[in-house]
Amino acid sequence: MSKSKQCEAVRVVVRCRPFSRKEESQGCEDVLQIDDRLGQITIRNPKAPPDEPMKVFTFDSVYGWDSKQVDIYDDAVRPLVESVLKGFNGTTFAYGQTGTGKTHTMQGVSNDPEMRGIIPNSFQHIFTQISRTQNQKYLVRSSYMEIYQEEVRDLLCKDNNKKLELKENPDSGVYVRGLSSVVTKNATEIEHVMNIGNQSRSVGFTNMNERSSRSHAIFVITVECSEVGPDGEDHIRVGKLNMVDLAGSERQSKTGAKGKRLKEAAKINLSLSALGNVISALVNGKSTHIPYRDSKLTRLLQDSLGGNAKTVMIATVGPSHKDFEESLATLRYANRAKEIKNKPRINEDPKDALLREFQGEIARLKAQLEERGMLAKERRRIRNSKRLSQSLAGMEEEMLNERDADVWKAFVDEPVVRRHIKEGSDHPKVTLCQGSGERLKHLKDNRKSLVDMQWDPDALEKIIEKYKVHVEIKIQYSTV
Ligand SMILES: Nc1ncnc2c1ncn2[C@@H]1O[C@H](COP(=O)(O)OP(=O)(O)OP(=O)(O)O)[C@@H](O)[C@H]1O
Ligand SMILES: [Mg+2]
Secondary structure (H helix, E strand, O other), X not given: OOOOOOOEXXXXXXXXOOOOHHHHHOOOOEOEEEEOOOOEEEEOOOOOOOOOOOEEEEOOEEEOOOOOHHHHHHHHHHHHHHHHHHOOOEEXXXXXXXXXXXXXXXXXXXXXXXXXXXXXHHHHHHHHHHHHOOOEEEEEEEEEEEEXXXXXXXXXXXXXXXXXXXXXXXXXXXXXXXXXXXXXXXXXXXXXXXXXXXXXXXXXXXXXXOOEXXXXXXXXXXXXXXXXXXXXXXXXXXXXXXEEEOOOEOOXXXXXXXXXXXXXXXXXXXXXXXHHHHHHHHHHOOOOOOOHHHOHHHHHOOOOOOOOOEEEEEEEEOOEHHHHHHXXXXXXXXXXXXXXXXXXXXXXXXXXXXXXXXXXXHHHHHHHHHHHHHHHHHHHHHHHHHHHHHHHHHHHHHHHHHHHHHHHHHHXXXXXXXXHHHHOOOOOHHHHOHHHHHHHHHHHHHHHHHHHHOOOHHHHHXXXXXXXXXXXXXXXXXXX
């Protein structure tokens, strides 16, 4: 890992949603004022006397009710994703009261280009950037999980009721054991992955939001990049982008949550207060213990809060006077988070880079293919050369038979042999006829050398030469 240990504050932005139809019909008052130029948001207590000063908060950016999805992406998230492509870990999370637009900001409406949220916008951005590079190889994979009632569930797994365990290792920090990871080659593929996961996400009706997120959802994109460094060696950088759509804080009196919804709300509020405690401990300056272990959410966000990641928090608020207290609480929470200092660093050549494993695997497969190709070539060569030698052997057989016939004729013409044949001996030839025996041996050697040569494809010429020799031999023999 890179040695750079420069501190960087968590970037905090605030987004205010427009009035809902219900709020409009109820004649709700607007208690928020946004100054996007100064990055200021002013909140007025609707119950306070008119002379009481309003509370002003300053953030890295503030976005009013008419802000566009693309503005939030370009301004708040694009630089974060650029960093992930360089090998940093990055996290963006939306925090706020229920019904204030966290899911709208993170997810939006994927099939409407203007309404697409941060998660789908990041897909297009990542793959466009990758397509523009020339000397790097990339591997992009994604995971999608939710923390529902303090249990981690894999949203990409068929059996998504399975509870996954959190583990920790010194190299990669906290991770989810057994979480699916899908390699994706383009924006369409990764979007498909997201849509599959969204179908499994826990949502439910409450009085504050028809489609209220009942879980914290985390979409993770891991980008591995391999590039040849000045040393001529292949170097791998790995950046991980966590995009977190938190469940909203809620009050039972407002949401009307009962039974299952109430149980969900209790767990949601518990983990959000654990997140608040971690933030407080981090900015306190005196805390020696940061209570990351108090919830699964804070454990998973450990690197993003006071760790080695770059982090962007998007706090969402509603404009209505009815939500004054919740909005003020969110702004205070967000204001505290501004003080969190991270030490982002590039993940260089991590041990667990999948790209390295894949490259190794590709090299192995290539070698295997090459070997197989060579073997197939060798087999073809052998087959051809066998065919050739078979036909040559046929020719040779014919030729040798002719020659043997000559030799045999010469042999049987020997007076001593002729005598033995007449006497009816079975094996008279070699034992008795020395001169002809030598000639027979020579004939066998010729035949053997031809057999040995059949595996050498370049030997055709030689075989033909040999054949010529045979002819010469034959001529010689025939003249004996
Ligand atoms: N900036 C916005 N512009 C237009 N509509 C918005 C905006 N923000 C939120 N909405 C609308 O408000 C409603 C609630 O938003 P959303 O579901 O995103 O809230 P949430 O913060 O995710 O709530 P929960 O915590 O319950 O999940 C949705 O109908 C959404 O379309
Ligand atoms: Mg939501």
